[in-house]
Amino acid sequence: MNAAIEYWPFGVYVGAVVVVIAGKLLASHFLGERHRERVTGEAYESGILPTGTGRLRFSIKFFLIAILFVIFDLELVFIFAWAVAIHELGWPGFWGLMVFMGILTVGLIYEWRMGSLDWIPRRPANKRSRPSTLSSKPEPTR
């Protein structure tokens, strides 16, 4: 009986998890649209009829830039945390951060050499099948 009193916050937590998940599923079950008409599946564009398909081809570059941004943006968080405590950490902290920056620099060099930072592709699209083209010889830029 004593245990039941001691653990009530955990019980509430477990109960809340069940209630929230069940609530979401039930709410979408009862509130969700389930009728199927001719234009139900169409996207709503302020009353204008949508044209064409939504399955467009985007350049993979957008994805790549987004990933690179996330990586280098997150680095900043760690450096900021170090900068706030710079006096307390002293030289060991400095060298620790230098190691961290060194690892990131290797990553940056790799990205750069792999051509991830070139906005305009240097050669036709089928480069995946020809690894030998990524040699150290710089190709003429257009």
Added chain:
Amino acid sequence: MNPADLQALLPILIVAGGALLVMLVLSFKRSQTLSSLLTLLSLAAALASIPMAMSADADRIAPLLVIDSFGFFYQGLMLILTMVVTIFAHSYLEKFRMERGEFYILLLLSLVGAIALAQASHFVSLFLGIELLSVSLYIMVGYIFTRAKAIEAAVKYLFLAAVTSAFLLFGMALIYARLGSMDFITIAHLLREHPLDDPYLLAGSVLMFVGIGFKLSVVPFHQWTPDIYQGAPAPVTGYLATVSKIAVMAVTLRFFYSMDLHQQPGIAAALTLIAAASMLVGNLLALFQDNVKRLLAYSSIAHIGYILVAFIAGGERGPEAVTFYLSIYSLALLAAFGVIAYLSPSDRDSDTIDHYRGLFWSRPWIAVAFSIALFSLIGLPLTAGFMGKLFLVSAGIQAEEWLLVIWLAANSAIGLYYYLRIVIAMYQTSDDPQSEDSTAPPFALIIGTVIGLLVLSIVWFGLHPESLNLWIRALSTQP
């Protein structure tokens, strides 16, 4: 972090530095051979640094890692096995026209996680190690992205591993909520005052074992094993089945033994059930497989069940037997996956039993090596597998776990049947001309030599088990 600490961390630092070096060199010179040579070199350097690291005047990198000979033994074992995987992967990937050098970066990074796990003594290093090990493995499993099966395996592994990581984390959180510590040693002290039937601790340890059990693929958490073993490229499967399991087993040994969890009545009963179920389910399902990789996957579930017998038994012989069996099992399994990698053409892995029909008549040496590896997995005398099983059984008898020992013996008999099916197929005369093609893989001589060395070591340790056991006894008495 003083110089002695850095010296004790040399193996981890060298492997991590090796990953960076391979990455840097890869950005200027794309050559698979160069990448794999650098990988081998950094693995060898890490292996050579172990004696130096052992002489370091440090016993703890507080609070994350503990420096002891147990950890160094497992690190050495994993470094050697990864060297073998590197050689297999080099020959295997040579057949594919794709970016191959990155494979070695991933291999080294996941090894950093694995060897850190061997020294982990804190929930944080346990979790970091497991994640570092698995995140690289997700990509390695799906590395041959032109195969639909590989992508399927990678996605399955990613989702299941992510879900079980959540279990592991929540279990850690519950234990931390109760005891206020994430350090194994402090927890062990606190547990002496707290009864383990406390709901937080019980729920926490059960949830943590779900996470660990997934990585070890023991029975209720085993469903992913066959699909991922089948879909992954043969060298990666070899790595997944040996290094990843050794690392998790090492940290589980340390975790359970530092707080004597395996001797708590409730947990011991659960472990016994899991061990018995793993042996039975793994062996029974392996009976129905025609695919060699799936068969080895199911049998690996059974082998972890065997290992758990000594794990539960504990005492003096328990950890010794676990370590011995893991080493021997890994050598035999890597030899088997080496043979599969050797025989696989580039379009698919040759993994059905039909591929091996009549192998002896076209490639006698490979067939003999494969047979010896399978004999060791069965546990036939004169191979190391027999000595491994003997140690497991003697650890079980010492702890008077009679039922488990009898169960182990009965299940080994089932194992005999499905392993021998492959062996018999290899010595039949083949009337299918398709399996007669004998194009050797790239670097056939090197990979053949490595398989030969593995097989020789299996036979050597079968005849002279004391040579390995002395090492284990000297090094790993204190998990």
